[in-house]
Amino acid sequence: MSDEKKINVSAEENEEALVDALFAKRISYDLTPDNSRFFLSEGGLISMELSVPDKEKEFFERVIIIRSFPISNPTGFLSVRAPDSRGSEKGEEIGIIHDINDFPEETVKIISEELDKRYFIPEITKVHSIRDKYGFSYWDCDTSSGRRTFIVSNPYSNIRLLDDGRLLVEDMDGSNFCIPEKKKLDNSSQRKIEAFY
Amino acid sequence: MLPLDILDKNAEEILDKHGLSMDQIEMAVMIDLDREEKYSRNWLVFSSRSRSVYYFTGDGAVFDAYDVDYYTEPLIENFSGSVRFIYNRHETKMPVIPEGTGEAEKKRLMDEYDRDAKSVIVCYATNKCKNKLNAFLTLIDRMAFKGETVKEDDELFKQFTEVCPKCGRSYPDGTKQCPYCDKNKKFVFRMFAFYKPHKWRCLLVLSCMMINSFILLITPYLQNKFLLNEVLNPEGGHHAVEWVIATISAIVGLNLVNTFTDIFQHRAEQYMSCHVTDTMRKTIFEKVQTLSLSFFGSNSVGNIITRIENDGPAVANFFGLYIPNTIWNTVNLIGMMIIVFSMNWKLSLIILAPVPLLFILYRTREPKYYKAASRTFRARSSMNGMVNDSLSGIRVVKAFAKEVDETHRFRKFAEKDRQANLYQNLMYLSFFPLVGLLIGMSSQVIWSIGGAEVINKNMSYADFVTYFSYVGLVFSPIRYFTTNFADALNHAVNSAQRFYETMDTKPDIIETVDQITPESIRGDIELKNVNFSYDLNRPILKNVSMKINHGDQIGLVGHTGAGKSTIANLITRLYDPSSGSILIDGIDIKKINPDVLRKNMAIVSQEIFIFRGTVADNIRYARPDASLEEVIDAAKAANAHDFIMAMPRGYDTIVGIGSSRAMSGGEQQRISIARAILLAPKILILDEATAAMDTETERLIGKSLDSLVEGRTSISIAHRLSTLKGCNRLNVIEDGEIVESGTHEELIRLRGIYYKLYKLQSEANKKIVVGG
Ligand SMILES: Nc1ncnc2c1ncn2[C@@H]1O[C@H](COP(=O)(O)OP(=O)(O)OP(=O)(O)O)[C@@H](O)[C@H]1O
Numbered sequence: 029m030s031d032e033k034k035i036n037v038s039a040e041e042n043e044e045a046l047v048d049a050l051f052a053k054r055i056s057y058d059l060t061p062d063n064s065r066f067f068l069s070e071g072g073l074i075s076m077e078l079s080v081p082d083k084e085k086e087f088f089e090r091v092i093i094i095r096s097f098p099i100s101n102p103t104g105f106l107s108v109r110a111p112d113s114r115g116s117e118k119g120e121e122i123g124i125i126h127d128i129n130d131f132p133e134e135t136v137k138i139i140s141e142e143l144d145k146r147y148f149i150p151e152i153t154k155v156h157s158i159r160d161k162y163g164f165s166y167w168d169c170d171t172s173s174g175r176r177t178f179i180v181s182n183p184y185s186n187i188r189l190l191d192d193g194r195l196l197v198e199d200m201d202g203s204n205f206c207i208p209e210k211k212k213l214d215n216s217s218q219r220k221i222e223a224f225y
Numbered sequence: 226m227l228p229l230d231i232l233d234k235n236a237e238e239i240l241d242k243h244g245l246s247m248d249q250i251e252m253a254v255m256i257d258l259d260r261e262e263k264y265s266r267n268w269l270v271f272s273s274r275s276r277s278v279y280y281f282t283g284d285g286a287v288f289d290a291y292d293v294d295y296y297t298e299p300l301i302e303n304f305s306g307s308v309r310f311i312y313n314r315h316e317t318k319m320p321v322i323p324e325g326t327g328e329a330e331k332k333r334l335m336d337e338y339d340r341d342a343k344s345v346i347v348c349y350a351t352n353k354c355k356n357k358l359n360a361f362l363t364l365i366d367r368m369a370f371k372g373e374t375v376k377e378d379d380e381l382f383k384q385f386t387e388v389c390p391k392c393g394r395s396y397p398d399g400t401k402q403c404p405y406c407d408k409n410k411k412f413v414f415r416m417f418a419f420y421k422p423h424k425w426r427c428l429l430v431l432s433c434m435m436i437n438s439f440i441l442l443i444t445p446y447l448q449n450k451f452l453l454n455e456v457l458n459p460e461g462g463h464h465a466v467e468w469v470i471a472t473i474s475a476i477v478g479l480n481l482v483n484t485f486t487d488i489f490q491h492r493a494e495q496y497m498s499c500h501v502t503d504t505m506r507k508t509i510f511e512k513v514q515t516l517s518l519s520f521f522g523s524n525s526v527g528n529i530i531t532r533i534e535n536d537g538p539a540v541a542n543f544f545g546l547y548i549p550n551t552i553w554n555t556v557n558l559i560g561m562m563i564i565v566f567s568m569n570w571k572l573s574l575i576i577l578a579p580v581p582l583l584f585i586l587y588r589t590r591e592p593k594y595y596k597a598a599s600r601t602f603r604a605r606s607s608m609n610g611m612v613n614d615s616l617s618g619i620r621v622v623k624a625f626a627k628e629v630d631e632t633h634r635f636r637k638f639a640e641k642d643r644q645a646n647l648y649q650n651l652m653y654l655s656f657f658p659l660v661g662l663l664i665g666m667s668s669q670v671i672w673s674i675g676g677a678e679v680i681n682k683n684m685s686y687a688d689f690v691t692y693f694s695y696v697g698l699v700f701s702p703i704r705y706f707t708t709n710f711a712d713a714l715n716h717a718v719n720s721a722q723r724f725y726e727t728m729d730t731k732p733d734i735i736e737t738v739d740q741i742t743p744e745s746i747r748g749d750i751e752l753k754n755v756n757f758s759y760d761l762n763r764p765i766l767k768n769v770s771m772k773i774n775h776g777d778q779i780g781l782v783g784h785t786g787a788g789k790s791t792i793a794n795l796i797t798r799l800y801d802p803s804s805g806s807i808l809i810d811g812i813d814i815k816k817i818n819p820d821v822l823r824k825n826m827a828i829v830s831q832e833i834f835i836f837r838g839t840v841a842d843n844i845r846y847a848r849p850d851a852s853l854e855e856v857i858d859a860a861k862a863a864n865a866h867d868f869i870m871a872m873p874r875g876y877d878t879i880v881g882i883g884s885s886r887a888m889s890g891g892e893q894q895r896i897s898i899a900r901a902i903l904l905a906p907k908i909l910i911l912d913e914a915t916a917a918m919d920t921e922t923e924r925l926i927g928k929s930l931d932s933l934v935e936g937r938t939s940i941s942i943a944h945r946l947s948t949l950k951g952c953n954r955l956n957v958i959e960d961g962e963i964v965e966s967g968t969h970e971e972l973i974r975l976r977g978i979y980y981k982l983y984k985l986q987s988e989a990n991k992k993i994v995v996g997g
């Protein structure tokens with residue numbers, strides 16, 4: 029009798045442990061130079077070591093770093109995530125870096141480079157031509173990534189002037205280009221984009 | 226080689242240098258970014274003989290090989306505007322898992338294998354290459370691991386070979402629009418189509434104008450030259466009182482005719498202008514209705530309202546009022562030029578002097594005009610958008626006591642609108658006096674030279690006065706062309722561009738030519754490898770496949786944001802999948818006549834919308850011809866009858882935004898369930914249809930729904946698992962994939978996500994019991 033009861037209890041405990049395991053979720057830490065180290069992996073990606081007091085050191089071969097405010101605060105509140113096994117891109121958050129500039133120079137360099145690649149928005153440095161043909165706008169520009177021609181559909185909706193004076197252009201493929209400051213362009217380029225300001 | 230991208234000479238040479246001949250290469254993709262994310266031509270090729278992927282840069286500086294047995298789990302990371310392709314490198318080949326290994330053991334072995342893997346970057350590419358890159362990886366999987374032989378006419382290549390039927394050029398990626406053919410007709414010609422129904426009125430306007438023009442040209446002659454020189458002058462041939470009366474009567478007569486033709490002309494113009502404005506507005510509204518939801522995603526409501534409200538009229542005005550004016554002014558200008566030049570060509574040259582100057586002035590101002598016009602549009606449409614937003618969300622505004630802040634926000638938008646408007650008008654106004662000055666100066670010059678001529682007796686006084694009255698008239702068209710007309714033209718071109726931008730937008734949901742109109746629909750649904758994303762940078766559904774037989778009751782569960790409603794959106798064809806297909810009764814949904822689809826399918830959507838109108842009209846929305854009896858039956862089935870009867874005017878109560886009668890969340894849901902029931906569809910989709918109701922009401926509705934869904938296919942989406950009790954199959958969606966599928970018992974046994982949800986809900990219930 030008592031034996032049977034014992035078994036039942038342990039089954040229930042098992043069950044509970046299972047449920048707990050199901051609901052287990054990572055705690056997201058405030059990442060500081062004290063508890064986290066970042067380095068470039070062999071494959072060119074960002075690896076990370078997390079050492080939180082009272083916890084085993086954790087190593088992540090590949091972490092994903094995402095900006096919380098890509099436009100209004102590109103260097104702050106970076107979410108560092110561990111991709112889950114299915115290769116999903118979201119993953120779980122390991123922690124948040126409040127300001128990347130608190131980290132050593134080397135870390136700042138590799139993370140900034142990674143972020144620049146993730147948020148790939150070439151800057152337009154010279155406008156060679158913009159041709160409008162009823163609804164489509166054909167751009168030929170020099171950008172920070174080289175010369176590029178692209179097509180913008182619905183220029184009225186896909187060319188946006190942000191509040192801080194940046195001009196954001198989204199082309200048909202969903203790639204973005206930006207002009208940080210009109211004044212910095214040469215005169216002939218300025219004249220061509222005049223109408224969007 | 227398979228038809229993805231074709232290697233160029235340069236790439237072939239590089240491959241050759243590394244000992245790879247062309248017949249070993251199965252396929253290639255051009256990668257348009259290098260590893261520093263600079264634009265360049267780089268290549269990714271696959272050879273099945275060496276079972277390897279090669280990446281090399283166009284300059285040959287980088288040449289990397291990836292053996293697909295060691296480099297596994299290809300992943301395409303979606304960045305904003307670009308993608309990164311990474312592989313996992315293993316030291317060993319994938320372990321061969323013997324037949325009959327248990328699931329847990331299998332997982333353990335794979336985890337162990339994965340542990341030592343290192344991620345490596347293969348390449349970066351822009352979104353342009355993304356589809357081909359995806360196809361490349363799919364093909365490697367099929368050729369190297371599934372042992373298939375892929376032919377050149379494989380289904381997969383269809384998406385790349387679709388071409389514009391007119392010019393044969395392939396469409397730009399991700400669109401079905403041909404930028405070369407679709408919109409090269411000048412809008413001016415397209416505008417005239419709107420005037421076709423009014424051609425007799427156009428003719429009337431034109432003839433009135435001709436008469437007016439003639440009168441205008443002849444009057445100075447009668448008034449000045451004839452009256453002064455011939456009648457009043459004692460030496461003239463008609464020096465008699467009768468002639469005075471005759472001339473004056475002629476002038477009065479002409480004036481009378483002029484007045485009447487003027488009235489006719491303006492009435493006809495106004496009539497046309499109002500009609501065309503109306504037609505254009507209707508056309509654009511009709512067009513907007515046909516556009517896909519993605520259009521509404523990228524254009525704010527304010528923007529659309531402004532397009533409908535302002536752009537049509539602006540263009541119609543230009544054509545209705547300015548084109549006639551322009552013709553009139555042109556005729557006058559030519560007529561008067563001929564007259565003044567024949568009277569005194571030397572003096573007349575002075576008239577032409579300011580023209581080039583005016584032209585240059587105009588050209589330099591033109592871009593500014595244009596810019597001012599588009600800025601006015603933007604300011605106006607963001608203001609409209611803000612008003613729309615604020616009023617639609619008035620409940621939230623009030624709940625957070627944000628009335629004052631909203632007013633401030635509105636002030637900012639209104640201020641911008643004012644500035645833009647003022648800027649546009651002032652620019653035009655400051656140009657106007659400048660034109661006046663130039664014209665004034667040249668007429669003064671004519672005065673002085675002409676005056677000297679009269680004194681020197683080279684010209685008679687009467688001739689001079691006549692001449693000068695013509696000169697005065699010549700300047701009026703010139704003034705017109707450089708001011709009013711220029712302004713209106715810029716305004717109209719600006720508006721017309723937007724008008725045609727909307728008109729030329731193609732819905733993403735394109736009706737195919739070979740449409741099928743089935744008599745009836747049985748209700749079998751099949752999703753085959755469906756992929757979908759709302760915006761290009763973020764895939765939502767990944768390879769979703771499921772099969773639903775008619776009469777099945779399917780439940781979809783999963784975390785919020787998993788993609789359940791998205792599946793419902795695709796089945797109801799609010800969007801089309803980006804790849805894969807959806808079949809209904811075995812027919813591709815794209816081929817089924819949309820009317821048949823709409824009649825046989827109803828969705829009670831998570832986002833309920835009650836239109837402004839009576840309760841009855843809201844229930845009858847999908848079937849306006851339903852009888853009152855049917856309306857009541859439907860309401861009863863949705864358990865809505867009783868609360869409707871409690872409303873002051875029963876089924877005639879006006880509800881919806883802006884009415885005094887608001888309904889509770891659950892009441893709104895019941896109205897929309899009644900809406901669906903009334904349609905008696907073969908396929909019923911309930912997306913959280915009863916989420917806002919108490920459990921008892923939910924039960925009651927569940928019962929009537931059960932009788933409704935009998936013999937119908939139903940898909941229910943719910944978080945509350947008790948809602949799904951009647952379902953004979955449940956699919957668990959996680960992150961855009963179906964991860965579990967089966968009956969309630971099967972899923973519980975699986976101890977996966979469903980089990981977790983189930984546990985959570987029953988735990989919560991238990992807690993309540995214990996706590997109470
Ligand atoms: N119109 C849209 N444009 C862009 N993204 C969208 C759009 N609609 C939904 N999404 C995104 O697609 C994902 C799936 O949304 P979906 O509405 O299908 O979720 P769901 O499973 O129905 O969630 P819930 O249980 O909360 O209703 C979400 O992450 C959402 O942010």
Ligand SMILES: [Mg+2]
Pocket residue numbers: 789790791831912
């Ligand atoms: Mg939903």
